Amino acid sequence: MLGKLLVRYLSKYRWLLVGVLVFQFASALATLYLPRLNADIINNGVAQADTGYIWRTGGFMLVVSLGQIICSIVATYFAAKAAMSVGRDIRADVFSRVSGFSEREVSQFGAGSLITRNTNDVQQVQMLAMMGATMFVTAPLLAIGGIIMAVQQDVGLSWLIAVSVPALLIVAVLIIGRMVPLFRRNQKQLDAINRVMREQLTGVRVVRAFVREPIEEARFRDTNTELMILGRKIGSLFVLLFPVFMLILNVTVVGVIWFGGIEINAGNVEVGTLFAFMQYIGQIMMGVIMSSFMAMMIPRAAVSAERVGEVLDAESSMHRPDNGVADFSAPGTVMLEDVEFTYPGAEAPVLSGISFGANKGETVAIVGSTGAGKTTLVSLIPRLFDVTGGAVRVNGTDVREADVDALWKTIGLVPQRPFLFTGTVASNLRYGREEATDEELWQALEIAQGRDFVEEMPDGLESRIAQGGTNVSGGQRQRLAIARAIVHQPEILIFDDSFSALDLTTDARLRQALWRELPEVTKIVVAQRVSSIMDADRIVVLDGGAMVGVGTHDELVATNETYREIVESQLGVDA
Structure with missing residues (x-):
């Protein structure tokens, strides 16, 4: 589902992705080439006291470094633009699909879950798209290219790579494997905490009327604590992963220095070559760590993509005829x-x-x-x-x-529980028909017996209405909802x-x-x-x-x- 979702939306921005790949490739090549230039300066310029060679090669290194920085910035910009656009498109499609749901589908998913899927879940997919586009070329090039370049520098020390890289991969597989079920439970717990919060905010009057604040606080606390425990477990794995990675990296560097020193003492390796080998070891480890970081993000994004895909693939029971x-x-x-x-x-x-x-x-x-x-x-x-x-x-x-x-x-519908939107009296009434004039709004209010209290409001039709109409009484909400239906001019x-x-x-x-x-309007009451x-x-x-x-x-x-x-x-x- 994750791959299907990314391909579906990233394909719209393939030219941005091409730009990302090109500039990432150039940046990675520059990163791999710099240690070799550094080795040449130490082995040739410093050893031979050739100041002109040092200046020429050093200037070229500076140009390559600036080019690498520019390529990285451009690649990151293109990746961010593509990822943010993907997030925007997914949210728009989820909102559009949910807008077409009948009451049956909304009840099936739950309002809190639908909100979570269109916010947190989409954000997880968006972050993966961002990081994936940024690291897609860089990570494998640094890892594979670093191995090739390191072997070219010194075959005798290459056994250190053969030991450290598999060790990194084994640690990554063991830790990331434990994260996958935790990510799934974490997303479900986010649904639960959103549901509890939404119920408490919507039913705040009932909660207070029956003095249920302590019980509701306990219910929220239990849900919140469960989310905290899951977050702590996930965080513990994150905390464990990078220190272990750094331990392997540092042990590898120590090994390079130790065995490289022996090789230098024996006259088999030059100092510049050893420095270059150490840099390549760092690049290899960085490539593996970046890949592992991606691997950590993929399970959580996969869970989120599955949940988003359920909404996008859900067919409304209310089929629109062609x-x-x-x-x-x-x-x-x-x-x-x-x-x-x-x-x-x-x-x-x-x-x-x-x-x-x-x-x-x-x-x-x-x-x-x-x-x-x-x-x-x-x-x-x-x-x-x-x-x-x-x-x-x-x-x-x-x-x-x-x-x-x-x-x-x-059809004009006045529901059992009238709902008003954030805005003004006029904007709520024009929800029925945007082009309605002020005279038509006042006429509808007069029929609905709401003109008197609207005229008493500070700004009349432009008086503010809070979300859900919580700043007006129940009877006033009903009359405004009736006026809105009348403005619609239904049959x-x-x-x-x-x-x-x-x-x-x-x-x-x-x-x-x-x-x-x-008199000409049919009324079902x-x-x-x-x-x-x-x-x-x-x-x-x-x-x-x-x-x-x-x-x-x-x-x-x-x-x-x-x-x-x-x-x-x-x-x-x-x-």
Whole structure:
């Protein structure tokens, strides 16, 4: 998966990679050539007291060194540009794929995990791309080229290389092999800590209301401690690896000096040659260490790439038709035909045998006990979920055959839990339609009974809204969400228990305004309060996921036991 992901995205920047390879190759060659020049100066210039030779060769070494530095800088720049671009592209593709997920896929992965995959996991792949592009040529050239150049300098000392390099490789394999499972557990633990943090921030009011701060702190502490333990184990292996590498390197250098001194004393080796051999030993070790460092990064990046690949390869259960219907034959109509829906892994369907319709301009209400499937039912209309049986027709077309964008443009949804985005009142309302004028925003607010409190805000439409709308009350959030749906100018409005935070007077005024100002808009209303839907053209009664009645308020009171029980239970409240 890691190789597939890198090839897929790095191929877009192959010219940058070609530049990286060329300049890395030049830099490595210069690095390998410098010790030989140094040996020549010591063996020839110094030994023969040839000052002119020393100046000429030294000047050439300076030019080669400057060229090596420039090549390294350019190669690193190209590598960074390619790697950062790859990270940007992966994040964009993950975001795009997640945006196309249905509620089913989002629930399957989990919001916290999806955030981690698009941040930390992508960063791991991006870092590997950066380091890989930087070391891809340099490490093997230094290691292999260093061995060749060292053997050319002195064959007699080459046995030291044959001992030290395998020792480095054995240490690297043993330590890196232990890191792989730890990296996998570390990424999963990051998911867990993000999930706990997200739950605590989202449910902070519930936590405080039930005085659960100590328990939540303990839950976070346990998760955080587990992540710390994993990090400590990984860090311990990192700490162990490089000292062992340096020990092998230093022992090798000591061996070179020891046995090289014996060779010099015997007259078999010159001093400059010994210095060059020592430099090549350092370059060989550096190449092996760089390769080992890459090998350490690969397992963690491989785990991250696998997790990112799962998201990119996941197919949304909501398939967009290639030639979806965009010209609808019956605008403003909704028809459910023997609808059935089962959540993945569930033993029994949540909804079954649901059949009813709504014509243009009609109001159809849905009532039922908690858990009856009301929210799931209205989620099928804008195709947040796909039915597992039967069909949902909107504007005369099966929603699975409709162009999704065209479908959503005709539907305005006010969810059970209204969500507002960071910005202003105006920016949140224009989320429904960007080109809406201020007059249209005020009109929508007036219908939604939100004009008064927005006018009282310091900056009116430009007043700031915090993330999630936490700086306004629950009732104000609901009214802003209703106004946003009205600004959308839909043909079908779906209210998923969207009046629950409103007092009875505001609820009544809002419904009257909706019915009066939007007579041509079809309204699907999920409600807990019978008083909110008594005037509906039809009321659908759900019980245990099945439709047990449909009709007007008077008809159901007279003929439907379930509906009559709901009405009787609320008489004292709604009277």
